[in-house]
Amino acid sequence: MIEKIKASKSEKAILIFIVTLAVFFFGSFFLIKDKCLFVKNYDPLKITFDNPKNIAILNVACGNVIIELYPNISPNAVKRFKQLINTKSYDDVAFHRVIKDTLVQAGDLEFGKKGNLDYGKIGTGKSGLGTINSEVDTPFNFDKGSIGLARGQKYNTEDSQFFIILRDEPLYETEYTPIGKVIYGLEALKKIKYLDKSQYVLRPDFINSLRMLVN
């Protein structure tokens, strides 16, 4: 007959400690890997908007980013942006330029598409619709969450690329054409992949989809 040996208190404590450690160890593989763990995902259908026709939903890895567009401030730029949204042109396009806690930039339809990335040319691609004129004369506060159209060194070279700023950038006023502002979900953009040593991202994150709330 085998004698049953009871575990001492200290042995029990060690066992609990090891089990806890194991839980944290294996759990961390899933928890740490999930960069979106604490990011709230907003459902636009549960939010009431004053002007739903100017609401766009940018879906990224960590959820929805809800954008209000300002056609009154930049009519041509917003028109172009909506046009590209309606043709689903931004789907699967890379966030090719990302500066930690500063900005994310996407919209290179020529060299930034998933499966067709060209790292040598990314950021220089065109939409095929031609450039549009800058709309920089209306006063606009480029505070956190503001969205602008990117351009070349010269004005009037805006096309499809856009950026969203993650901090206030007062110097952007009169430099870039504003098109709107993120009203919910800016946290999801802070999780977009960035590199510490370069603004241009190798193996970047992509836009899942970009849609108008109301077509």
Add this chain to the structure above:
Amino acid sequence: MSLIRLIILSLFIFTQTQADTIYNLIKIPNLEIYDIKTSNKLRYLFAKQPFTLGIEKNINCYNSEKKILDQKYKIIKKNLDRYNQEFLKKINLKYIVMCEDLSISKINTAGIPDHVMKTLILDIKFNKDYFERVIHHEVFHIINDSFKQLFDEDVWSKFNVEEFEYAECSTCTDKLGLDTYKNTNGFLTEYSRSTASEDMAEVFSHLMIGLNLDRLDPILEKKIKFIKTNLLKIDENFIL
């Protein structure tokens, strides 16, 4: 008192974060915001630390003491406030960089205009006596660079007497004096004789500051008319 400290501290934190944004916009490192809330939308920046520019790193400028910066800023702003936002937009000038001991290839210079980057770098310690005039002189270079077709150097050179020739470049001569001649004879200063572009800038800057001459010689009259006429082509409301 603690509120003031907090405001000062928040300003410091605010401007610190802008250096990289400024670099992305105008490609000059080590700058911070001095003042951007101006009526004509000019953005005043200052060197927080010395900076070096150019492909051959031949442009250098240094940071200033806050006291000097504050003094000179008032003078610079007073003078640049004379240009309205519309005009500045047309000539492509938006950023004023304030620093001291500005030099190109070790030659001291009052300013470096760059209309492509919409930037004018000003040496705030350059020539105390003519500092205000120099500001307008440098602004003219921006105007000139943005409207080369209007300020045709061949047309300008023909105003001078036939035997006169400008130097190849402004640093290719020792004609650097900025004192205004009493007897003008077609030129306002010694520096006017260096190049056509510098001559135009000298006429413009004197007009901006106010020309105090008993009488104008016929050559200078033609030059003044040329500058005024072409400025009005850029902006019909421009007031000299």
